[in-house]
Amino acid sequence: MDKIVVPKPRNLRRNAVVLSVVFLIVGSAVFAGFNPIEIIENFSKGKRLLGRMFLPPDWSYSAKVISPLLETIRMAIVGTFWGALTALPVAVLAAGNFLKNPWISKPVRLILNVFRTIPAMVLASLFVAVYGIGPFSGVVALSIFTFGLISKLTYESIEAIDFGQVEALMSLGADKPNILRYAIMPQILPQFMSYTLYGFEVNVRAAAVLGYVGAGGIGQTFEHNLAWRNFDRVGVIIVISFVVVLIIDFVSSHIRKRLV
Amino acid sequence: MIEFTGVSKVYPNGTRALNDINLKIEEGEFVAVIGLSGAGKSTLLRLINQLIPATSGTVTFDGTDVTSAGGKELRNIRRQIGMIFQGFNIVKRASVLTNVLSGRVAYHPTWKTILGLFPEEDKQIAYRALQRVDILEKVHSRASDLSGGQQQRVAIARALAQEPRLMLADEPVASLDPITTIQVMDYLKKINEEDGITTIANLHHVDLALKYSSRVVGVREGKIVYDVKIKDIDKKTFLADLEKVYGRAIHHDEMLGEG
Incomplete structure (x- = not known):
């Protein structure tokens, strides 16, 4: 039989993409002054620090960690609550398939995008300047951060609903609030609750x-212990926070799996 | 009861779905609308309750102009028109009862229905509607737990709960098996005959149209090309006449064999 000869694929585009990605990474490393050798050179310093933190940690300090840790979780809970509560109605306005008025949905989405580009840390420092040092500023920052996160995910869920159920409610004479209540909410509520739990997971880490x-x-x-170079206490804080965050993530993602 | 006068529908993408439709439907009729996919059957049905607005012409329901109605007036027209769909379109994450009660929302103030406050009388209407389609025992089931045929019966019950004067059925049996198809069509026929509810159904199968309807309307490329009362149909030439609707004659072996 004759050998079949097909023309070679033209890889010009692919090669160009690979080349520019490599250039981007190497260029960024050079400009950022990143050098892997430096990590190895400073290895002994790092090892000494790890030793002071974890060999052994100052376990007697554990009791003092519990109260601020609980405060962190409380901040995350309250922040998630307010964020999610405000996100739901705004997500409805942002969804293009409910009001069907781009003069409302487009500007609302724009505002949401602005909210989401501000990191929680930046929000927190702003609110510390306004409301002073303490968990209140943190809660306000987390609320806004959660609001940005959940409203975006929720409005995308609303836009992905089965529109047939909406059409059915329209056909029997339902007005907008009833369409929302009977055709849209039942479809998005499980997802919304899942996003809220996810928001809580993110917030516990952010609040920390x-x-x-x-x-x-x-x-x-x-920050306080680091400033005083109490590295063995810093070690305790890291270990306990790590365990708590892990447990919360595990429980929350388990519930989320069952929701959707 | 329903009158189309010079109705056309052009979609924003330029598709001319319906072209100068004139059609009159009398109280109590069971009209089967047949035609190829994309012929404009769904559009025709949706113009009646303005789920799709007409581009030109008027549709009247009991003398009221539907095409120009909006807001509260439109909702008052719609609540008198039940509609069932190929995809059932019941709220899957809600109970059967909630689904059927939602057929009553246009009769009450919004704040009450939002809170789920339906009077006992409405619940009785809902139970009776479920009983009509023999599915009362599923009243507290979650809709998503029901089979396709059961879901369509819940959809019929929801439409019945509206106490409608007109029933629109958009391919009501296209996603059902042959046995359930007969059941659902039987319910629609029974409701049409016993309650005198005018019924308009888009159907894919010519034999279902023959068996259940009192009048067959054929749509092709946005125009009504066939309109005959069942009692006037000449059985010998009927299949050949369908060439007007489908572009070629229908053969005997293409029938479901259920008629």
Whole structure:
């Protein structure tokens, strides 16, 4: 039989993409002054620090960690609550398939995008400047951060609903509030609750570092001990926070799996 | 009861779905609308309750102009018109009862229905509707737990709960098996005959149209090309006449064999 000869694929585009990605990474490393050798050179310093933190940690300090850790979790809970509560109605306005009025949905989405580009840390430092040092500023920051996160995910869920159920409610004479209540909410509520739990997971982690800018929680204790070079206490904080975050993530993701 | 006068529908993408439709439907009729996919059957049905607005012409329901109605007036027209769909379109994450009660929302103030406050009388209407389609025992089931045929019966019950004067059925049996198809069509026929509810159904199968309807309307490329009362149909030439609707004659072996 004759050998079949097909023309070779033209890889010009692919090669160009690969080349520019490599260039981007290497270029960024050079400009950022990142050098892997430096990591190895400073290895002994790092090892010494790890030793002072974890060999052994100052376990007697554990009791003092509990209270700020609980404050962190409380901040996350309250922040998630307000964030989710405000996100739901705004998500409805942002969804293009409910009001069908781009003059409302487009500007609302634009505002949501602006909210989402601000990191929680930046929000926290702003609110510390406004409301002073303490968990209140942290809660306000987390609320806004959660609001941005959940409203975006929720409005996308609303836009992905089965529109047939909406059409059915329209056909029997339902007005907008009833369409929302009977055709849209039942479809998105499980997802919304899942996003809220996810928001809570993210918030526990975010709340743990907010203390760095004075917004309350475990971060403040962490920063304080680091400043005083109490590395064995820093070790305890890291270990306990790690375990708590892990447990919360595990429980929350387990519930989320069952929701959707 | 329903009158189309010079109705056309052009979609924003330029598709001319319906072209100068004139059609009059009398109280109590069971009209089967047949035609190829994309012929404009669904559009025709949706113009009656303005789920799709007409581009030109008027549709009247009991003398009221539907095409120009909006807001509360439109909702008052719609609540008198039940509609069932190929995809059932019941709220899957809600109970059967909630689904059927939702057929009553246009009769009460919004704040009450939002809170789920339906009077006992409405619950009785809902139970009776479920009983009509023999599915009362599923009243507290979650809709998603029901089979396709059961879901369509819940959809019929929801439409019945509206106490409608007109029933629109958009391919009501296209996603059902042959046995359930007969059941659902039987319910629609029974409701049409016993309650005198005018019924308009889009159907894919010519034999279902022959068996259940009192009048067959054929749509092709946005125009009504066939309109005959069942009692006037000449059985010998009927299949050949369908060439007007489908572009070619229908053969005996293409029938379901259920008629």
